Amino acid sequence: MVEGCADGTGDSIDALAASTPPLVNLDDIEAARRLLTAVIRHTPVESSEHLSALAGRPILLKAEYLQRTGSFKIRGAYNRIARLDPAERASGVVAASAGNHAQGVALAASLLGVKSTIFMPATAPFPKVAATRSYGAEVVLGGRVFDDCLADAFAFADETGARFVAPFDDPLVIAGQGTIGLELAEQAPQAGTVVVAVGGGGLISGVAAALKARRPGIRIVGVEAEGAASMSASLEAGETVALDRIDTMADGIAVKRVSELTLAHVSVLVDEIVTVSEEDLSRALLVLLERTKAVVEPAGAAPLAAALARKLPADDGDPTCLLLSGANIDPTLLIRVIRHGLTAAGRYLILRVALQDRPGELHRLTGVMAGLGLNVVDIEHHRSGVHLAVDEVEVHMTLETRDPEHLAEVLTTLRDAGYRVRPAD
Secondary structure, rough: EOOOHOOOOOOOHHHHHHHHOOOOHHHHHHHHHHOOOOOOOOOEEEEOOHHHHHHHOOEEEEEEOOOHHHHHHHOOOOOOHHHHHHHHHHEEEEEEOOOHHHHHHHHHHHHHOOOOEEEEOOOOHHHHHHHHHHHOOOOEEOOOHHHHHHHEEEEEEEEHEEEOOOOOOOOOHHHHHHHHHHHHHHOOOOEEEEEEEOOHHHHHHHHHHHHHHHHHHOEEEEEEEHHHHHHHHHHHHHHOOOOOOOOOOOOHHHOOOOOOHHHHHHHHHEEEEEEEEEEHHHHHHHHHHHHHHHOOOHHHHHHHHHHHOOOOOOOOOOOEEEEEEEOOOHHHHHHHHHHHHHHOOOOOEEEEEEEEEOOHHHHHHHHHHHOOOOOOEEEEEEEEOOOOOOEEEEEEEEEEEEHHHHHHHHHHHHOOOOOOEEEEE
16 A cells, blocks of 8 residues: 555655656646547446445445446547647557557547557457457557567557557546546535546546546545556655566556656645455456446456455545446456456355265265255366375365355354365365
């Protein structure tokens, strides 16, 4: 957790803010909104009694995952590309992205009649590649990781004269994202805190710039994945630093280094940055699916993850508005995340149970399971293993449980019945 960002974090941060280009201001964001009025959806803000009860505080949800292309990225991309002069438009635009930025640039360019080329990793999920192409972009697949694609995009820009559209390190992109802050000021005037996911920092920079100008007393909290906390590291160092590695399912906020521009915005305008675990993200995604019927990607669910994990500042009684920023999750990842979320929530239990290798023992075990109200998802027999005697077998079972208390009851009951039980690795 990095606290007190809005009050400054030392002379180095003050010097950084002074040395960067001017911060995006309210006039910049108002101009972006006028440009975007006929292009974007005015996404709703909704309350949730169930999420409020789980989080222990009044919760509002800004449903930006319903935006065109499934994320907020169209706002900044359109504001950037629309400001190009005729000669720049004729040369086209280029970007590097594994998902949301690619789709935002592709659609924005298409709407403005500008050719777009997007470099995506060879491992990018097919649905994201297909969506980017469907918005009119030429997609070039290559490179193992995003940094490879970024280098290719820069080289392409040098060779062709295409304008590179940055995902966050651009005042016009930040101003476009800031239009969400203007909407929040009008849609949720009662909110005392707004919580935003942080990757490169463009989204929270724009939202904070708008809200702090419209409502100076509001509190802005950023949320990073523990395995990709580049903004927190940079705030602590007083300068941008690159992480050695990133490790998170939340690819939308998996950024190794933030920019000097976004770091300056966050140091001045954001009150606090917190981090969430992969288990927190999985649980939040699962809760959104079950309780709000919303399909939200892990990065978009990060604000709820922080609320459910009680990582946010103390409740001041005013509602907390969570910005759910995107919905572009690959179906195969969604399946894995649901399973991970069920396990993290105590709803999915994988056990290894040792039994005597004789008729009737499996029937007796499944009778115990039935008495506990369990659904057995799958079951396997194994007759060898370092933990087994010569007259034993081991049964691997996947079970559906109701909650952590039910899970604990299952383990206790099985052990009381004389079974040697251990959770699967």
